[in-house]
Amino acid sequence: MTAWRVAPVYLAAAAFAIAVSLHGGDPDTYWHLASAKWMVDHGQLLRMDVFSSTVTGQPYSVGEWLGQLALYAAHLGGGWTGIALLRATLVAIGAFFLTRAALRVAPAPFAIAITAFALALSEITWTDRPQLFTLALFPMLFELLLAARAGRTALLAAVPPLLLVWTNLHGGYALGLALVAIFAGEAILTRRSAVAFAGAAILGLAATFIDPGSLGLGAAAAHAASPPRFIVEEAPPDVLKPAGFVFAVFGLAALALAIARGGTLLDALLLVPLFWLGLSAQRHMPYFAYAATPFIAAGAGELWSRWRPASRFALPRPATLGIGAGLAAVLAFSLATAPYAPDESRYPVAARDQLKATTGNLLNEYDWGGFLIWRVPERPVFVDGRLFVFLPDVLTDYEEMVFVRPRWREELDRYAIGEVLLHPDRPLVAALRDQGWTVLAQDANAVLLRRPAR
Amino acid sequence: MRAPLLVPLVLGGLTAFAASQAPVSDSDLFWHLTVGRDIAAHGIVRLDTYSWTVAGRPILVDQWLGQLVLSLAYTIGSWRGIVTLRSIAAGAIAAIVVWNALAERPRRPLIAVLAALPALALSRFAWTDRPELLGLLCFTILVALLRAGRRGALRAFALCPPLLLVWANLHGSYALGLGLAVLVALERMLVDTPRRRQYAALAVACGLVTLLTPSGLATWTSSGGHFLAPPRFVQEEGTPDVATLPGALFSVALLGALGSALLASPIRGRNALFDIVMLVPVAFVSMTATRHLVFFPIAAAPFLAQRGPDAVEEGLRTLRNAWGDVVAGARRTRGLEAQRESTVHIEDREMKAQVEGTREHSRPRGRLAADGVAAAIAIALTVAGAATAPTEPDLSGFPVTALPQLQAGPGLLNRYDWGGFLIWYAPATPVFVDGRLFPYVGDALDDYRSVIGLHPDWREVLARRGIRTVLVSPTDAIAVHAADLGWPVLARTEKYVLLRVP
Numbered sequence: 001m002t003a004w005r006v007a008p009v010y011l012a013a014a015a016f017a018i019a020v021s022l023h024g025g026d027p028d029t030y031w032h033l034a035s036a037k038w039m040v041d042h043g044q045l046l047r048m049d050v051f052s053s054t055v056t057g058q059p060y061s062v063g064e065w066l067g068q069l070a071l072y073a074a075h076l077g078g079g080w081t082g083i084a085l086l087r088a089t090l091v092a093i094g095a096f097f098l099t100r101a102a103l104r105v106a107p108a109p110f111a112i113a114i115t116a117f118a119l120a121l122s123e124i125t126w127t128d129r130p131q132l133f134t135l136a137l138f139p140m141l142f143e144l145l146l147a148a149r150a151g152r153t154a155l156l157a158a159v160p161p162l163l164l165v166w167t168n169l170h171g172g173y174a175l176g177l178a179l180v181a182i183f184a185g186e187a188i189l190t191r192r193s194a195v196a197f198a199g200a201a202i203l204g205l206a207a208t209f210i211d212p213g214s215l216g217l218g219a220a221a222a223h224a225a226s227p228p229r230f231i232v233e234e235a236p237p238d239v240l241k242p243a244g245f246v247f248a249v250f251g252l253a254a255l256a257l258a259i260a261r262g263g264t265l266l267d268a269l270l271l272v273p274l275f276w277l278g279l280s281a282q283r284h285m286p287y288f289a290y291a292a293t294p295f296i297a298a299g300a301g302e303l304w305s306r307w308r309p310a311s312r313f314a315l316p317r318p319a320t321l322g323i324g325a326g327l328a329a330v331l332a333f334s335l336a337t338a339p340y341a342p343d344e345s346r347y348p349v350a351a352r353d354q355l356k357a358t359t360g361n362l363l364n365e366y367d368w369g370g371f372l373i374w375r376v377p378e379r380p381v382f383v384d385g386r387l388f389v390f391l392p393d394v395l396t397d398y399e400e401m402v403f404v405r406p407r408w409r410e411e412l413d414r415y416a417i418g419e420v421l422l423h424p425d426r427p428l429v430a431a432l433r434d435q436g437w438t439v440l441a442q443d444a445n446a447v448l449l450r451r452p453a454r
Numbered sequence: 455m456r457a458p459l460l461v462p463l464v465l466g467g468l469t470a471f472a473a474s475q476a477p478v479s480d481s482d483l484f485w486h487l488t489v490g491r492d493i494a495a496h497g498i499v500r501l502d503t504y505s506w507t508v509a510g511r512p513i514l515v516d517q518w519l520g521q522l523v524l525s526l527a528y529t530i531g532s533w534r535g536i537v538t539l540r541s542i543a544a545g546a547i548a549a550i551v552v553w554n555a556l557a558e559r560p561r562r563p564l565i566a567v568l569a570a571l572p573a574l575a576l577s578r579f580a581w582t583d584r585p586e587l588l589g590l591l592c593f594t595i596l597v598a599l600l601r602a603g604r605r606g607a608l609r610a611f612a613l614c615p616p617l618l619l620v621w622a623n624l625h626g627s628y629a630l631g632l633g634l635a636v637l638v639a640l641e642r643m644l645v646d647t648p649r650r651r652q653y654a655a656l657a658v659a660c661g662l663v664t665l666l667t668p669s670g671l672a673t674w675t676s677s678g679g680h681f682l683a684p685p686r687f688v689q690e691e692g693t694p695d696v697a698t699l700p701g702a703l704f705s706v707a708l709l710g711a712l713g714s715a716l717l718a719s720p721i722r723g724r725n726a727l728f729d730i731v732m733l734v735p736v737a738f739v740s741m742t743a744t745r746h747l748v749f750f751p752i753a754a755a756p757f758l759a760q761r762g763p764d765a766v767e768e769g770l771r772t773l774r775n776a777w778g779d780v781v782a783g784a785r786r787t788r789g790l791e792a793q794r795e796s797t798v799h800i801e802d803r804e805m806k807a808q809v810e811g812t813r814e815h816s817r818p819r820g821r822l823a824a825d826g827v828a829a830a831i832a833i834a835l836t837v838a839g840a841a842t843a844p845t846e847p848d849l850s851g852f853p854v855t856a857l858p859q860l861q862a863g864p865g866l867l868n869r870y871d872w873g874g875f876l877i878w879y880a881p882a883t884p885v886f887v888d889g890r891l892f893p894y895v896g897d898a899l900d901d902y903r904s905v906i907g908l909h910p911d912w913r914e915v916l917a918r919r920g921i922r923t924v925l926v927s928p929t930d931a932i933a934v935h936a937a938d939l940g941w942p943v944l945a946r947t948e949k950y951v952l953l954r955v956p
Contacts, residue, residue, distance in 0.1 A: 191776035226697060236693045236701070239741045240682065244693075248741055255712050255737065256730045262720030265772055272713045276705055279696045404908060404931035409938075427908035427931035434939065 004108035004315055006324070008099040011112065013327045015095035015119055017334040019126055020088035024080060025342030026127035027367050028385040029071070030374035032064070036072030039065065045212055049389055051373045053361050053380035054415065060389035063211065066168035067130025081340040083128050090136040091126055095119050097139035098290055101146055106297030107313050110304070114297040121246040122286035124233070131283075134172030137162065139290055141176050145183045146294070148200075149266075153193050156200040164207035173208060175287060178273070180204050186266045228387060233283040247285040251275055254292045257299035267295055347371045348421055348446030355379050355448070358440070360418025363401060365446070368421065382415070404431050420449045458821065461563045462556060463828035466549025467835030469574070473581050474541035474839030478533050478847035481871050482889040483524070483583040484878035486517070487536075490525025493518055498668050504877045506864030506884040507898040507919070514676055514892055515668045519623035520585020536583050537843040538836075543591045544581050545836060548574055550594045551752055554601055555759035562763070569758035572707040573751035579700050580748050589625030590748065592617060596631045597732070597753050600638050604728050608649075611639075611656055619663040622673060626680060628664060630739055630749065635660045637731045645727065676892075681742065685891060690745040700747050707751035708737060710758055717765035729757055849875070853925055853950035860952075865922035867905055869950075872925065886921075906930055916955060924953045 035046050045065050049055045074082035098118060102111035125135055141162060148155045159180055166173040180201045187197035227234035237244040254271055263271075270291045278288035305311060347368055355362070355376045362379050364372055369384020383390050383398050390398075397415070401408045404427040420437070422429055424447045433439075437449040485504065492499050502513045527535040551573045555566035580590050596617060602610035614635050621628035639657035643650040667673045684691040695701045711733060720726065732753055740750035852875045860866065862882040873888020887894050887902045894902070901915045905924070908931040915921075923944065926933050928951045936953050937943075945952040 189773060189776060229695070229697075236695045236697075237741075238686075238693045239738065240684070248738055251708075251712075252734045252737055255708075255715065256734050258712055258715035259729045259733070260720065260726045262718065263716030265717065265769065268713050268716040271716065272709045275712060276696060276709055279694075279701075279705055279708075404934050405929055406934055408934065425907075425909050427935070430908040430910060430912060431931070431935050431938065434935070 008096045011099045012092040012096035016088045016092035019091040023343035027370040029128040030370035036068040064130040090132040093136040097143040101143040102297045107301040110297040110301040118289040118293045130170040133169040153196040159200040160203040160207040163204040167208045167211045227281045250289045350443040351441040351448040354441045363417045363420045459825040460828040462549040462553035463832040466545040467832030469548035470541040470545025470836040471839040473544035474843040477844035481874040485874035490521035508893045517585040538840040555755040558760040570755040576703040576748045585625040589627035592621040615659040622664040641731045684743045704747040714761040714765040718761040856945045856952045868925045
């Protein structure tokens with residue numbers, strides 16, 4: 001066993017230390033927690049809306065009931081610290097398996113460096129939501145399939161149970177299913193362990209149907225093909241921003257290495273569709289980077305060995321121990337100093353008390369819906385990050401009002417909006433001020449306006 | 455082997471004809487035309503004279519030659535002249551793209567056309583009546599020159615500096631061409647070491663000629679600034695979206711190139727470096743903004759023509775190897791014949807080309823006749839396009855009927871998209887903002903957004919700027935709110951509303 005074999009553990013530890021140090025406070029975290037709390041309180045799955053004034057009672061499912069319960073269990077167990085530890089653990093699991101996958105085919109320094117870049121890119125999705133499970137399970141399944149392809153086909157027995165759990169954790173299970181299908185397709189086309197891979201794919205597919213609250217493959221595919229662009233993470237990658245730039249570097253490095261050294265059928269089956277997926281929305285970028293990591297690391301290692309054939313990448317045992325000790329210290333420091341409480345500075349904190357003291361239908365900023373569901377449960381929201389249940393009518397009406405389009409007054413009356421909680425620079429705020437609405441609360445983030453008495 | 459001209463010329467002619475059938479309607483054309491007319495009359499215009507918000511401030515002069523060409527086309531043939539210029543440029547782009555692809559597969563015109571298809575389809579979105587289209591033509595020519603140089607026609611490299619000289623005065627996209635030419639020169643220095651001084655001189659010459667513009671050194675900084683910080687609120691400067699048709703076409707080319715490179719047998723060693731240099735930087739530029747998408751499919755067409763069939767063949771070979779015992783013997787025989795026809799290594803391909811080239815020389819008359827007929831067809835199609843081109847611009851998207859109501863002098867706040875139209879059609883009424891964009895970035899653009907979007911300071915901006923009339927869309931927040939406030943309506947249609955500020 002060489003010293004490099006501990007690299008997956010080291011990268012996992014480093015990823016844990018960074019992930020635990022990040023601020024929580026994603027708007028969707030709150031409604032996921034509220035959904036799980038409702039399920040625990042009522043002893044049943046949440047299958048209809050109970051949080052809004054606009055679609056209350058309407059059936060919906062985001063297909064993530066188990067992920068929501070896991071998140072809530074972490075919160076019950078340790079409050080926001082529990083959430084942060086769950087986040088860091090899942091990120092670390094992803095880092096561990098991704099490093100192992102890269103080390104299969106590439107010299108350790110290249111495997112570690114490229115893996116680190118892929119993890120850095122994935123940081124944009126380290127938010128406290130069930131999607132964290134996909135971030136951990138994708139590399140786990142990828143590494144499992146690579147191991148099976150290398151001869152350990154018995155590992156394929158783990159595919160169906162893994163997909164069963166994943167399906168109930170997060171809608172990203174469709175990615176896992178696609179990964180299994182790609183490996184099975186390659187196995188069939190090349191006639192290598194075809195039966196084992198095909199069997200795993202069929203049983204895995206069957207397992208994804210065992211989900212009482214599933215999003216459904218059709219819905220997951222439709223979401224990927226037609227992402228709601230007004231949500232930042234669903235927007236196309238911007239290669240002039242840091243995460244988009246790293247994604248572009250991964251894509252172009254894959255292209256350059258493919259031109260220089262070619263690839264395999266599996267490389268093509270993996271990288272081409274996942275590159276398209278990454279181009280389709282920012283939130284999908286990490287999965288291409290993950291899939292490309294072994295290919296790029298191997299290619300970079302091969303080019304290096306052509307240039308410097310005599311290179312040896314031995315790591316002395318004292319160095320290994322020293323790095324381990326350093327990482328342990330960083331880990332301890334991160335755990336001790338991590339800001340476990342969520343960062344709520346971007347939310348309408350100043351308006352919270354006023355909202356609790358008043359009644360009436362509220363028109364709220366889309367991004368604040370989750371926060372309000374958790375922090376001000378007395379006031380049903382107009383719209384929040386659950387998105388699909390609000391499509392298309394409620395969201396269209398929301399935009400009609402907030403952006404002061406021609407029917408804004410009719411919509412405001414039709415929904416009987418009594419209070420409006422928006423960013424101060426929204427057009428509707430200026431219009432309502434001129435219409436004599438009263439300012440109940442205001443700070444740099446938000447203004448709460450009340451309809452004047454008729 | 456020289457690529458035959460029949461297919462490129464006929465496709466170019468068809469493209470020219472198709473491009474000539476749409477009327478002029480681009481808002482930016484109008485201010486380009488105005489600037490071009492003023493350049494012809496008074497020399498290069500360096501200060502703004504068309505707006506009342508940035509009047510007298512310096513403006514970019516990096517497209518002066520393109521503006522002059524547009525103005526010349528208008529002088530010669532009015533709006534039909536503009537359409538004909540567009541159709542000639544679009545046709546030339548299509549012909550050169552197909553020719554580039556065909557040069558890699560001279561005996562497989564269908565493959566060349568398929569490889570060029572994403573570029574041809576995507577170039578449709580670049581058929582705008584602006585210097586930008588001429589810049590795209592220059593890029594296409596540059597790709598052809600660099601590829602021809604790579605194939606051994608060294609004189610093609612010598613044509614790069616003159617091309618860049620013209621391009622740098624036509625449009626800011628020359629920066630991409632300069633980068634590409636310099637990178638290819640560096641690649642050649644590594645690969646073709648006996649000529650490395652010539653390649654170094656080429657790179658230096660390419661850089662120096664781009665300074666021969668009215669902007670001098672500033673031409674580099676303006677292009678760089680635009681590239682690194684594209685104004686995302688302008689639709690064509692937005693991030694490329696693969697869920698739209700242009701984005702989907704780009705992704706076909708990009709993923710086709712990636713898939714072909716992965717599946718086809720690799721070209722080992724330094725031969726691969728040329729393709730990397732030609733494709734990777736262009737792919738990055740294409741990913742920066744929607745308007746840049748078209749560059750990559752143009753650069754990738756020859757690569758796709760060269761490696762695509764190899765990739766398909768390699769995939770089939772994998773299948774045959776795995777399932778050969780299942781497939782019928784006759785089919786296997788056909789497959790082996792096809793494999794023999796496939797040219798995997800570029801050296802083999804070049805050798806074949808030489809042999810075929812010798813054969814071609816033995817029948818030059820037939821070839822010349824075919825090329826002549828193709829050229830005649832292309833010219834006929836272009837002339838037919840010019841003859842049937844719309845003679846009037848399509849102004850349905852502009853506030854035409856508001857023009858008589860506009861007051862002379864400053865005070866109008868107009869919609870961004872209509873600025874160019876007003877500069878041409880209402881010269882007595884200076885604009886608040888228009889598609890020239892960069893002079894307005896900062897105060898003027900912020901103030902425009904404040905009023906249009908009803909930001910908290912919109913009233914203060916109205917007063918401070920002395921805005922007297924507002925010409926906007928009826929669905930803009932300011933128009934909707936102005937109706938609530940009872941502002942007098944001077945003119946109104948479904949497309950626009952002209953309001954007087956009380």
